[in-house]
Amino acid sequence: MIVEFEGDVFRWDAREDSAWFFTAVPPxxxxxxxxxxxxxxxxxxVRVRARVGSTQxxxxxxxxxxxxxxLPLKKAxxxxxxxxxxxxxxxxLEVLDG
Structure with a gap:
């Protein structure tokens, strides 16, 4: 299964010394x-292959x-x-599980 979407980038502060960035898959x-x-x-x-722009x-x-x-968005x-x-x-996103 392959899905495509646009999502807001948001921060989740897990601890004071670190933050994680994500985008949400629409409902x-x-x-x-x-x-x-x-x-x-x-x-x-769920394992996926993700692509944003030219980065996969x-x-x-x-x-x-x-x-x-x-979807976690790592710093790189x-x-x-x-x-x-x-x-x-x-x-x-290409869903790899299933």
Whole structure:
């Protein structure tokens, strides 16, 4: 399954000394991904191949408290694609589990 979407880049402060950046998979796409039969993984994660701009990487998406999945945006990706908090990420996800 391949999905494409635009999402806001947001920060989650896990601890005072670190911050993580994510974008959320829209609810309707999260619902479709959730329906794919797959083996259970830690934290409900789903393995994906993500692309933002010309940067592609293997990672996982994780369920959030509102029922959507979130895609972590590591620093190398944010730097390469000039993503900033409050900006927009144009994302292509290929779901590898399932």
């Amino acid at each position: 309707e796409l999260s619902d479709a991904i959730r329906e794919i039969p797959r083996p259970h993984r830690g934290f409900g994660s 990487w293997a990672t996982s998406i994780f369920p959030s408290s509102d029922g959507t999945y979130v 990706v944010r730097d390469a694609e000039q993503l900033v908090e409050g900006g927009i990420a144009v994302v292509r």
